[in-house]
Amino acid sequence: MSAFSHAPVLLEAFLRHAEPQSGARWIDATFGRGGHTAALLERGCSVLAFDRDAEAIAAAAALEAVWPNRMCAMRSDFSEMTARCGEAGWEAADGILFDLGVSSPQFDDPARGFSFRYEAPLDMRMDQRQETTAASIVNGMEEGPLADLFYHLGGERQSRRIAKAIVRRRESRPIETTTDLAEVVAAASPRRRGEKIHPATQIFQALRMAVNREVEALEEALPAATALLRPGGVLAVISFHSGEDRIVKHYLRDRSRRTLETPSFAPEAVNPDFCFDRVERVLPDDAETAANPRARSARLRLAWKTGTQENL
Numbered sequence: 001m002s003a004f005s006h007a008p009v010l011l012e013a014f015l016r017h018a019e020p021q022s023g024a025r026w027i028d029a030t031f032g033r034g035g036h037t038a039a040l041l042e043r044g045c046s047v048l049a050f051d052r053d054a055e056a057i058a059a060a061a062a063l064e065a066v067w068p069n070r071m072c073a074m075r076s077d078f079s080e081m082t083a084r085c086g087e088a089g090w091e092a093a094d095g096i097l098f099d100l101g102v103s104s105p106q107f108d109d110p111a112r113g114f115s116f117r118y119e120a121p122l123d124m125r126m127d128q129r130q131e132t133t134a135a136s137i138v139n140g141m142e143e144g145p146l147a148d149l150f151y152h153l154g155g156e157r158q159s160r161r162i163a164k165a166i167v168r169r170r171e172s173r174p175i176e177t178t179t180d181l182a183e184v185v186a187a188a189s190p191r192r193r194g195e196k197i198h199p200a201t202q203i204f205q206a207l208r209m210a211v212n213r214e215v216e217a218l219e220e221a222l223p224a225a226t227a228l229l230r231p232g233g234v235l236a237v238i239s240f241h242s243g244e245d246r247i248v249k250h251y252l253r254d255r256s257r258r259t260l261e262t263p264s265f266a267p268e269a270v271n272p273d274f275c276f277d278r279v280e281r282v283l284p285d286d287a288e289t290a291a292n293p294r295a296r297s298a299r300l301r302l303a304w305k306t307g308t309q310e311n312l
């Protein structure tokens, strides 16, 4: 493992399948603490890395110091990568990696408010410059949309009941801390026999995804990344959330079919969106999930852009 890394998920599988070559240009859309970036640099690649978290970009300085000519980190939302690549003078990339979600340093820092394991302000912003926080959603959104958010982003079956309890509670005083919210949710959730996870787990996940517009950013970034890839280049996406994985799966499926489905009597129609001639899905193996329980829900999807391979 690299000296800079912190057990990045699916790192070995990513390297084995994407096969980054010395001299290739890679975009790491989600720098985090640079585990994947460091591995790419150690293989001789140049890396343009993005993260919207100020602390992640500060941590990137250590890698920029070691590889000043091949490493550049920019604080940005990855959905704006087209503009950022223009600023950095990168017209195209040989590979682009997304390792979605929250990083361990974000989740484990009590002050960031991502976890109900610690009492903290209800924050959950990856980019500390933005206005919307988990508290502003929990205390400001109407009951119906709040329930929809819990259902769609958290898969929470008790979404209506929990949203109602939140609205009732905030009529007397706002919900301001992580533990405050976890208690309101727990009180509104019927105990399910044998359930091991805390009743607030899915609510916290849904709020985090809403605060950070995670679904929207991914939907905007996939076409931008595809356009930036060189022919033969590889797009790699690691996701932990089934909803995000579904977005990636459908995106790649719709662009890896050469023809469109037509009725049997109609002539074959060429798919105008076809641009990936190979797609793969990789799951963590038993050794990785045993060593790192966080890896259990991880999925890596890779897709190769049509055209001849150059410098991968």
Ligand SMILES: C[S@@+](CC[C@H](N)C(=O)[O-])C[C@H]1O[C@@H](n2cnc3c(N)ncnc32)[C@H](O)[C@@H]1O
Pocket (backbone or CB within 6 Å): 006, 008, 009, 029, 030, 031, 032, 033, 034, 035, 036, 037, 050, 051, 052, 053, 056, 076, 077, 078, 079, 099, 100, 101, 102, 103, 104, 126, 217, 218
């Ligand atoms: C799972 S971590 C990445 C870990 C990284 N691969 C490593 O080895 O350290 C995800 C990172 O992506 C960042 N992130 C999530 N969504 C983002 C977005 N839309 N734009 C930029 N960065 C984002 C988060 O701030 C977080 O630091």
